[in-house]
Amino acid sequence: xxxxxxxxxxxxxxxxxxxxxxxxxxxxxxxxxxxxxxxxxxxxxxxxxxxxxxxxxxxxxxxxxxxxxxxxxxxxxxxxxxxxxxxxxxxxxxxxxxxxxxxxxxxxxxxxxxxxxx
Amino acid sequence: xxxxxxxxxxxxxxxxxxxxxxxxxxxxxxxxxxxxxxxxxxxxxxxxxxxxxxxxxxxxxxxxxxxxxxxxxxxxxxxxxxxxxxxxxxxxxxxxxxxxxxxxxxxxxxx
Numbered sequence: 420x421x422x423x424x425x426x427x428x429x430x431x432x433x434x435x436x437x438x439x440x441x442x443x444x445x446x447x448x449x450x451x452x453x454x455x456x457x458x459x460x461x462x463x464x465x466x467x468x469x470x471x472x473x474x475x476x477x478x479x480x481x482x483x484x485x486x487x488x489x490x491x492x493x494x495x496x497x498x499x500x501x502x503x504x505x506x507x508x509x510x511x512x513x514x515x516x517x518x519x520x521x522x523x524x525x526x527x528x529x530x531x532x533x534x535x536x537x
Numbered sequence: 538x539x540x541x542x543x544x545x546x547x548x549x550x551x552x553x554x555x556x557x558x559x560x561x562x563x564x565x566x567x568x569x570x571x572x573x574x575x576x577x578x579x580x581x582x583x584x585x586x587x588x589x590x591x592x593x594x595x596x597x598x599x600x601x602x603x604x605x606x607x608x609x610x611x612x613x614x615x616x617x618x619x620x621x622x623x624x625x626x627x628x629x630x631x632x633x634x635x636x637x638x639x640x641x642x643x644x645x646x647x648x
């Protein structure tokens with residue numbers, strides 16, 4: 420159980436285009452999902468926290484107008500990279516937390532999406 | 538200075554050896570300590586988590602937390618080539634959801 424999927428797994432796009440990445444919790448409901456970014460040989464950096472039915476909370480330094488997050492249902496959050504540029508090329512990973520879990524709330528991670536902007 | 542420091546490695550060991558990994562941190566508010574395994578081009582997978590100080594064992598894995606020293610460790614016994622991966626430590630405070638990750642240590646277990 421507790422499987423998180425991401426789609427697409429890999430995307431290559433031209434500079435200036437927008438790219439949408441989907442994150443789905445397959446067998447549980449997730450009130451809260453998280454979007455991370457990981458550069459090669461570096462750790463995960465939290466970009467934003469996505470809450471179902473409300474606006475996302477962005478970490479300092481992350482442009483909310485560039486990285487649009489929509490958490491439309493308890494099993495789906497999307498990240499749209501708008502007007503992508505080569506410096507946006509990275510590995511984007513989402514995670515989801517089981518709704519209503521008390522105490523330590525484990526985050527289950529998706530397999531990641533590799534974005535390459537030409 | 539990063540909140541969580543982790544030696545990037547690579548750490549190369551022969552099959553069957555004990556792998557010893559560690560992280561140091563500066564934020565005394567961290568209460569939950571996690572270890573994740575990440576294979577190349579995949580998402581992280583939770584291996585262990587510990588609340589506050591102490592030891593925790595699960596199969597071949599042992600996690601230790603020393604809050605007084607702000608130091609956590611992960612030991613992998615009887616290492617296998619399939620243990621070759623990047624190991625990330627992560628930490629979180631008592632409240633909220635934000636995980637703060639270390640940079641990861643790449644481990645290579647040679648047959």
